[in-house]
Amino acid sequence: MAQITKPSIPKGTRDFSPLQMARRNYIFDTIKSVFRLYGFQQIETPALENLSTLMGKYGEEGDKLLFKILNSGDWKAALDGEALQTQTIGALTGKVSEKGLRYDLTVPFARFVTQYRNDISFPFKRYQIQPVWRADRPQKGRYREFYQCDVDVVGTDSLVSELELIQIVEEVYRRLGIRVCLKLNNRKILAGIAEYIGCPERIVDITVAIDKMDKIGLDKVNEELLSKGLSQEAVEALQPILALSGTNADKLATLRTVLAGSETGVKGIEETETIFGLCEAAGVNLNIELDLTLARGLNYYTGAIFEVKALDVQMGSITGGGRYDNLTGIFGMPGVSGVGISFGADRIYDVLTELDLYPQDVLQSTQLLFATFGTDELRYALTWAKQLRAEGLNVEVFPEATKMKKQMGYADSKAIPFVAIVGGDEMAEQVVMLKNMTSGEQRKVTLSQLLEIMKG
Secondary structure, eight states: OOOOOOOOOOTTOOOOOHHHHHHHHHHHHHHHHHHHHTTOEEOOOOSEEEHHHHTTSSHHHHHHTOOEEOOSSOGGGGOOHHHHHHSOHHHHHHHHOOEEEOSOSHHHHHHHHHHTGGGOOSSEEEEEEEEEEOOOOOBTTBOSEEEEEEEEEESOOOTHHHHHHHHHHHHHHHHHTOOEEEEEEEHHHHHHHHHHTTOGGGHHHHHHHHTTHHHHHHHHHHHHHHHTTOOHHHHHHHHHHHTOOSOHHHHHHHHHHHTTTOHHHHHHHHHHHHHHHHHHHTTOOSEEEEOTTOOOOOTTOOSEEEEEEESSSOOSOSEEEEEOTTTGGGGTOTTOOEEEEEEEHHHHHHHHHHHTOSOTTTTOOOOEEEEESSHHHHHHHHHHHHHHHHTTOOEEEOSSOOOHHHHHHHHHHTTOSEEEEEOHHHHHHTOEEEEETTTOOEEEEOHHHHHHHHHO
16 A cells, blocks of 8 residues: 655744644734834735845845745746856846745835835834745754744934834843843944954945854854955954953943044944933843844844844844834935834744743633533533623533533643533523632532633
8 A cells, every 4th residue: 555645844834733823922912012012003014025125135145045936827938048048047037036925024114114105104113023934944943934023113313213122122021031131233333343444345244254153153253254355454453343341331432442533433332322321211121232243144234233132042033123224215215214123933932932931821712611411501501602702701612512521621631721511400500510620629600600700
């Protein structure tokens, strides 16, 4: 007999069980509730975007990770023998693919703001929770399909927006019970450092390399910088800056001296000092560290950049973002400043799982189950269930009058806290036998008593 091959899903994607979905919704609901505290409103954008919207926004490495979609119909018609022989892969891709899956939520958001500029009041505060896709190598904490929870402000240069994002980070992780450190830097400081070592035109190469410090270490970063064409002298000049230690104030004071000749660098220092001052004035208690190796390799950041790491789990960043003054200009809308952060829901899920921080009742969607001994009892239970649902209670009726052990086992498997048992005696008295599944206590109650207990 031929073996039946079990179906499977692509690497880097996942199915989610009811327990996993309950935990994910706990994360999403927590994050949404904090976003709304600060006046952010929800939008959604399509999974598909035109490649012209996506390409060139994430740097060369990001472009390679875009999932591209073949054109509908006879896509091969765009290719001829000469094109196949003479044109590059990039040029050929442009002929057969005009759309791609979104890589993040920030670029589609910039497109949204530009497209609907006449319908938006500025500053525009939005949040967005949707899946994104990257053709990356799957590994722990890194998936090809994953959700982002983004919150952004556009239309203001005020650094109060950076403060609010930091406050959101503090409150979200306080509610989730995760101890975190927020790492802060500024792309203007990085640009000033590039000027200081004599390589202002190599800012992208420098930031892409030093952003990998946590993953590959200083020696490998230096090797990559040299391989990109930086001189040995420039790399050596960079070392003391990357090794800066002390308090945030100490680091900024040293940078003021080192970058005194860079107008851009000094501006970045001033912005960073302002953010620290606002955090102090607002009573922020979050652990914030100025980290000069933080670069966040995406090319569109122009000011403050953030990254959040869990302190009790070995995991990459679980939140990140920054200011992107020039992003909407790419779509023909210059002069609109924006700043935002993205919560990595999938990594947060892994952190909560590893630390066992989920509430005990996270799966408890059903509050009450009716268990019955026969057909008449089942009909009796259905009338009660309807009235209880009308009062806003989550109620199930077991669909078969089967063995009571099976019905109780079902309640246990779904962590249902109460079971209303209906037999002939209960029907005659117009009551149910209510069982507390935690304590095992049972007592007969009327409909009004049951409603009072469940709501209490």
